[in-house]
Amino acid sequence: MVAFYLILLGVYFHYSRSKYCPSYLIKIPVKSARIAGNVLLLAGTVRFVYHEEWASGLLLSLVACGLAMTLIPFTAVLGKRYFIILTVLVHILLVADIFTYAS
Numbered sequence: 001m002v003a004f005y006l007i008l009l010g011v012y013f014h015y016s017r018s019k020y021c022p023s024y025l026i027k028i029p030v031k032s033a034r035i036a037g038n039v040l041l042l043a044g045t046v047r048f049v050y051h052e053e054w055a056s057g058l059l060l061s062l063v064a065c066g067l068a069m070t071l072i073p074f075t076a077v078l079g080k081r082y083f084i085i086l087t088v089l090v091h092i093l094l095v096a097d098i099f100t101y102a103s
Contacts, residue, residue, distance in 0.1 A: 001097035003047035004064045008090060010040030011068040020073065024080045041065065 014037040015021055016028045030036065044064065049057030075086045 001094050003044045003051070003061070004068070005090060005094050006040050006044035006047065007061070007064045008068045008072070010037040010044065011065070011072050013037030013040065015072050015076070022076055022080075025076055025083065 013028055013033045016025065017033045017037075021027060028036075045058070045061040048061040048064070051057065052060060071086060075082045
């Protein structure tokens with residue numbers, strides 16, 4: 001889940017700098033948001049490859065990138081409420097993953 005979170009955050013960094021990002025979403029003001037997005041995408045991919053083997057990790061990373069690139073614009077266009085619900089759901093799953101990993 002941490003790797004998917006990193007990929008989702010990287011995709012959001014890219015999407016926030018595009019002209020299709022709605023005005024009600026927080027836009028990353030940094031000029032190097034695309035570089036930060038690429039670093040987060042790479043970190044998520046490396047984490048998938050580290051925990052799975054190289055082939056499975058790359059396939060999972062590809063699927064996670066596709067899912068993130070679908071979820072971010074779809075929920076952003078639906079409205080602010082749906083985007084907030086997606087954000088809360090991802091954070092709840094991330095915290096649950098961290099707690100189950102710790103115990």
